[in-house]
Amino acid sequence: MYGGGNTFEAIKAEGLEEEDARKMAEFEGRIAQGEKIEPDDWMPRLYRQQLIRMIEQHAHSEIIGALPEGTWITRAPGFRRKLALMAKVQDEVGHAQLLYSAAETLGKSREEMLTDLINGKSKYSNVFNYPTYTWADSCIISWLIDAGAIVNQMANSKGSYGPYCRALERICAEEAFHLKYGHDSVVYMATGSSIQRQMVQEALNRWWSQIMTFFGPSDKLSVHTETLMRWKVKMASNDECRQQYLDMYVPKILELGLTIPDPLLKKNEDTGQWEYTEPDWDEFRRVINGDGPCNAERLGVRRMAEERGAWVRLALKNPTAKYVRPLA
Amino acid sequence: MKEEAIKDLLYKIADDQLILGHRNSEWTGLGPILEEDIAFSSMAQDKIGHSLAFYTLLHELGEAEPDLLAFSRSATQFHNSQFTELPNGEFDYSLIRHFLYDNAEAIRFEKLSHSGYEPIAKVATKLKGEIKYHVLHANTWIRNLGSSTEEAISRLQNSLNSLMPYALGMFELSVYEQVLIDTGIYAGEEAIKEEWLTRIQQVLASTELTMPDIPSQTPMLGGRYGTHTKHLQPLLNEMAEVIKIDPTAEW
C-alpha cells in the first residue's frame, strides 16, 4: 500500500547538465518509445536516486502497513475473516519483499534501507502513523486505503523501470483480493446490526481525513516534476489520483448508507472535479516528520523485529558471501 | 460409542490446529527475516484452515457451526494439548514448538489418511502436501540453526528442554483410545509417539542439539479434557473479542 503523500522533500534536479548528452538522449528516447529501462542500462543519477527513494518508501509503506491491520489479526471475527486478514497482512509483507528487491537492483542494499527506515531517515505512507481503534478501522483500511494504493500502483505499473513494473504487476494482482475482502467486511458491518453500523461509521469518521491526505498535497508544477513525468517515474499528479479515487469510491461508500464526514464534499458538475475541505496539511507535515500518534510504535516494532531476529540472521550468515544485487 | 470416539478425536485435532495456528499467526509482520515472516504465516493459515476442516466434520456429526465451536467455547471445553497454547516466546521457542508439533502432525495425518472413518481419511489425504512443506520447513531450520552459532544452539537447546514435557502431552491417551484403534479409525497415540521420537531424534542427530532424556520427563497432560494452563482463556477471550461485541451479528 502506498500513496503519493510521502514523496515530500524533493531532490533538486541538479547535475542534470553534467550527464552525458548522447547517453541521455538515448535514455530519453527509449522511454519516449515506451521501452522499459532495465537495471544494467545507463541512467541519469537523478533517475536512479528518485526511483530508489520512491520504491524504498513504497516498500517501507508495505512493511509498516502490515502493523495497523495486524493489530486485529488475533481478534478477527470468525474463520472467514481470520484467514483472510492473516493472508492480507502476509501479502503486505510479501509486497515489501518484492519492492525492496526491486530497489536493490538500483544499488541500495536491503540492510541499508531497513536501517534508514528504523532510524527515521526514510519515510513511509503517513496514514500508517494512525491507530486502528476498533475492528472496523482495520476494515476501512483494507477497503479504502488499499483502494487508494491500487489507484497509485496501477499508475506506477506503467512507469519506465522494468523491475518496479514487474513487482507492481504481481502486487496489483494480489491487491485485487485485498480490495474485495475490505469491501466485503465493510459491507457486512454497514448492512448489519446497529452496533456494527455505528462502529463502521465511527471508523470512517476517523479515517476520512487520512484517506484525503493519502495521495499527498497538490504537486507544485516544477521543472523537477516535469522531468520525472517525462522519465515516467511519476505517472500521475497527486490531484489526478485523488479525483479518480473520489470518482470511484464516494458512490460506493454512500450506497452503504454511510456518511462521509466532509460537508463540503461534492462533485462540481461544471468542472467535473470533486470539491472538498482541504485536509490539514500542517498536521500531515508534523506527523510525517515523526510527531504522530503511532510513529514511535511503528518504528519501535520494526526495530524489535530486527534486533530480536539478529541472532537468527547471524547464525545463518555465510562468512564468504559476496554481495550481488538481484538481477531484475 | 463409536461416534463419541470419533468426535473426541476430531475435537482434539481441530483444537490443536486452531490454537497453534492462532499462536503462530501472532508472528505475522514481526518475524526475523521478511521471507520467513511470509513462510511462517502461510503455515499458520494452513493450520487454521485444517481446524476449520475438522470443525466442519464435527458439524456434520451434529455439533455446532465451526465459528461457534471456535469462538464461543471456554477453556475448559477445549481439547488442545497445553503444548499448543503456551505463549510464543522468542523465535527459537516458536521454532522448536513448530518442529516438535509439525513432525507429530505429519505422522498423525499420514495415519489418518488411512482411517477407517472415510471423511477423516479424505480430509487428511487432501492436506498432505501442506504438511509436507511444514515438516520440510521445520527440519531445514533446525538442521541449519542447530549446528550454527553457540548462541543459536543454546537458545534452541533451552527451548527444546523446556518444551519437551509439553510436547509429550500431545500424546495424552483418549478415553476412547482402544475403540479408535480396534475400529481402525486411528492408529493410537502410543504408535504415533514412537514414530515421532524416531523422527525428531534423526533430525537432532544431524545437529549439535541433544535429545532430552525421554523416560525422565513428566508429560504435561490434561489438555485433552479441559485442564489448561493460565494462558488459554486469555487467548480465547482475545480471539472472540470482536465477535462478542455482537454475537448474533454477521461479521
Place this chain on the structure above:
Amino acid sequence: MSLKSLDPRINRLNLPDGEQPPMEPKAAFDQFETYEVFAQKRDNTPFTYAGPVHAPNADVAFLFAKEQYSRRSACSGLWVVQTRHIMVSPYANDDECIYDTFKVEIPEHTAWPLESYEVFHLKKRGKAHTHIGRVGATSYQEAYHKAKQAFAAQHPAVNMWVVKSKNVLQSAEEDRDMWLTLPEKKYREPAAYKVLDRIKSFKEKQQKALNK
C-alpha cells in the same frame, strides 16, 4: 515502562517506551545473499522468472521461494539459483535481438567435458525471463554461442541469462503434492467475496423505510 499498544501482540513483546538511541547500521548481508527464483505455472510450460529471495543457502532459499512466489498463483514447480551463478548478457533494444548486437569470443576449445547450461530469454524489456532450453558447453561463452545457434532464430531476445544446470536447485518430482494446495485457499481469491446481493437488499430495505 513498556510501550502501550492497541495491538495485544505488541503489548506481549514488552517494547521499551520513549526515545531510543539510533540503531547501529545493519551489517552487510544481515539479510543474506540473493537467489533468483523461477516458477512453472503448470506442467509442460516453461519456467519463468518470478523474483529474488534473500537466503543463507539454497535449501532455505527454496523454503522461502515456495511461499513468496507460489502461494498466490498456480504453480507446479520451482527452480532456485544463486544470483552469482547466473551470467547475464547486456540488454538490446526492443526491436533488436541480443545475439545480433552482442558478440562474445569463444575461448579455445578446452579438454573439459561438456556441461549442461540452462538458457533464459527476455523477449521484451519489462517482461520476465523465460526458460528457453538447455545447451551443452565447456564455458559460459561457449554456452552463449550454442544458445545463439539453437534459439536465436526462433526466439529473439533482448537479454539472455545462462546458468550451469548443476547450479539450479529444482523442486523434486515426488514433492508434486506440495503444489496442489491452492484450491483450498479460496479466501485469498477476489471471487470469494460477493456482496452485490447484500447491498441490493440493504438498499431495498432502506427504500421501504423511507416510503413508510
